[in-house]
Amino acid sequence: xKLRTLLLASVFALTAxxxxxxxxxxxxxxxxxxxxxxxxNRVRAQKVDAIAALVPADIRxxxxxxxxxxxNGTPPLSFRADDDKTVIGVEPDLAQLVADVLGxxxxxxxxxxxxxxxxxxxxxxxxxxxxxxxTEERKDKYDFATYRKDTIAFEVKxxxxxxxxxxxxxxxxxxxxxxxxxxxxxxxxxxxxxKAAGLAPVKFQYYQATSDYYLALQSGRIDAYVGPNxxxxxxxxxxxxxxxxxxxxxxxxxxxxxxxxTKKDDGLVKALQQALDTVIKNGQYAAVLKRWNLASEALxxxxxxxxxxxxx
Numbered sequence: 001x002k003l004r005t006l007l008l009a010s011v012f013a014l015t016a017x018x019x020x021x022x023x024x025x026x027x028x029x030x031x032x033x034x035x036x037x038x039x040x041n042r043v044r045a046q047k048v049d050a051i052a053a054l055v056p057a058d059i060r061x062x063x064x065x066x067x068x069x070x071x072n073g074t075p076p077l078s079f080r081a082d083d084d085k086t087v088i089g090v091e092p093d094l095a096q097l098v099a100d101v102l103g104x105x106x107x108x109x110x111x112x113x114x115x116x117x118x119x120x121x122x123x124x125x126x127x128x129x130x131x132x133x134x135t136e137e138r139k140d141k142y143d144f145a146t147y148r149k150d151t152i153a154f155e156v157k158x159x160x161x162x163x164x165x166x167x168x169x170x171x172x173x174x175x176x177x178x179x180x181x182x183x184x185x186x187x188x189x190x191x192x193x194x195k196a197a198g199l200a201p202v203k204f205q206y207y208q209a210t211s212d213y214y215l216a217l218q219s220g221r222i223d224a225y226v227g228p229n230x231x232x233x234x235x236x237x238x239x240x241x242x243x244x245x246x247x248x249x250x251x252x253x254x255x256x257x258x259x260x261x262t263k264k265d266d267g268l269v270k271a272l273q274q275a276l277d278t279v280i281k282n283g284q285y286a287a288v289l290k291r292w293n294l295a296s297e298a299l300x301x302x303x304x305x306x307x308x309x310x311x312x
Contacts, residue, residue, distance in 0.1 A: 068125035071110025101275035134308035144259035150250035164246030172200030276302035
């Protein structure tokens with residue numbers, strides 16, 4: 001059965017960007033110019049023998065790269081196409097590019113957020129591509145090859161004259177944000193700074209799903225919605241009634257990166273990093289981000305195990 005409504009449900013777990021709630025995508029083929037059909041016609045890359053040789057022998061011999069992703073997640077990250085079956089999004093697209101460079105067939109496995117980590121640790125999945133932020137705690141068990149900036153966005157109605165660059169810009173506003181998320185923690189710190197400086201406090205509003213936040217935004221019950229930038233970028237593209245008026249790092253004052261995740265010391269991460277660097281340099285990476293309206297999250301190069309968000 002084809003899905004007919006846009007219900008961008010997502011409350012991301014605290015250390016960016018955690019488990020999104022199940023979501024559905026519009027089935028009208030190309031809402032806002034975004035292709036949500038099962039026929040994705042993905043950007044593809046060519047095999048690079050020197051990089052493919054870095055892949056551990058067991059994976060090379062198998063001939064497939066088994067990638068876990070939260071297929072019931074939030075557009076445009078990893079979600080079901082309008083056939084309610086095929087997993088599409090920026091994460092599958094980037095995983096496909098990496099598999100191509102490595103000369104492997106992509107075996108994409110939909111997973112829950114919790115099982116994704118366990119399956120990578122148990123080597124059921126070779127890698128996870130699922131909006132996973134590098135953290136120091138996660139680096140204890142996993143290796144990472146970065147491929148996107150982790151950012152959060154401030155989204156308002158088109159007619160609102162608001163710009164958000166620093167804490168004072170949200171003073172006195174009514175803001176919708178997911179409870180227990182890293183974006184809420186950033187806003188709470190900003191609000192404390194504002195109140196200490198004698199500025200008006202923020203009025204926080206909490207709802208169950210992103211669709212509820214967007215209803216509140218359109219009705220004027222909130223001035224702004226603050227959530228993961230990919231969610232807002234996708235909503236802006238397909239809905240046309242809102243705009244992004246500011247972004248900040250998902251780590252607040254600390255830069256944060258999204259990365260492909262492998263089991264620690266399993267020998268695959270260097271191959272992933274070099275494959276990502278290859279598609280970054282040849283422009284295929286930029287083409288993928290552009291088609292999902294995420295060009296602002298592009299990285300100039302992939303890194304292995306950079307500094308992650310600090311331990312909680």
